[in-house]
Amino acid sequence: QVQLQESGPGLVKPSQTLSLICSVSGGSISSGGYYWAWIRQFPGKGLEWIAYIDYSGSTYYNPSLKSRVTISVDTSKNFFSLNLRSVTAADTAVYYCARDLAGAFNIWGQGTMVTVSS
Amino acid sequence: DIQMTQSPSSLSASVGDRVTITCRASQNIDSYLNWYQQKSGKAPKVLIYAASRLQSGVPSRFSGSGSGTDFTLTISSLQPEDFATYYCQQSHSNPRTFGPGTKVDVK
Numbered sequence: 001q002v003q004l005q006e007s008g009p010g011l012v013k014p015s016q017t018l019s020l021i022c023s024v025s026g027g028s029i030s031s032g033g034y035y036w037a038w039i040r041q042f043p044g045k046g047l048e049w050i051a052y053i054d055y056s057g058s059t060y061y062n063p064s065l066k067s068r069v070t071i072s073v074d075t076s077k078n079f080f081s082l083n084l085r086s087v088t089a090a091d092t093a094v095y096y097c098a099r100d101l102a103g104a105f106n107i108w109g110q111g112t113m114v115t116v117s118s
Numbered sequence: 119d120i121q122m123t124q125s126p127s128s129l130s131a132s133v134g135d136r137v138t139i140t141c142r143a144s145q146n147i148d149s150y151l152n153w154y155q156q157k158s159g160k161a162p163k164v165l166i167y168a169a170s171r172l173q174s175g176v177p178s179r180f181s182g183s184g185s186g187t188d189f190t191l192t193i194s195s196l197q198p199e200d201f202a203t204y205y206c207q208q209s210h211s212n213p214r215t216f217g218p219g220t221k222v223d224v225k
Binding site: 037045046047048049060062063064096098100102103104105106108109110111 | 119150152154160161162163164167168173203205207209210212213214215216218219
């Protein structure tokens, strides 16, 4: 079955760029009908959808983050990635990647904690 | 953005209890509503999609209802493994948005 796994640094300095990768196994990211999403969960437990991309590279960003976020996909290596620029302490969260099927996130990675601190 | 609210924010219940959680959208979302369960330290898991459709593998004691702006998640007989936090999420419009969660703990 399809599994997702996030990877990236757990600590990022303020004003720098947070970069994460989501590796997809057990299935091809090029399979049609899905979006591949990034979602974060703040320490207070609120969930925020960040962006999604499909296999062709079509994207949609949360307007609240659009100016700082880039999502991309590499179908040859079966992963997608997130770059969040100019981070502050408010970006400290657990970052999840997930598969979006018709609007429901039906497969999630285990999540990776990212702390923004000097 | 569509704002999602949930009530209550927390509840205490016993094994065997019937539990009902409510989710409200700030505008009409038809049936584009999903429910998730999250246990401590784990990723959320989808229980119900499209307001009332049970995700494969999810026990039948979970059910969802509603359309438009008002939705309900019901657990017909609470089991020990059901103590968790539950979130609703709308998929009617981008950006996708989540409710703040309802924590179900032991009475």
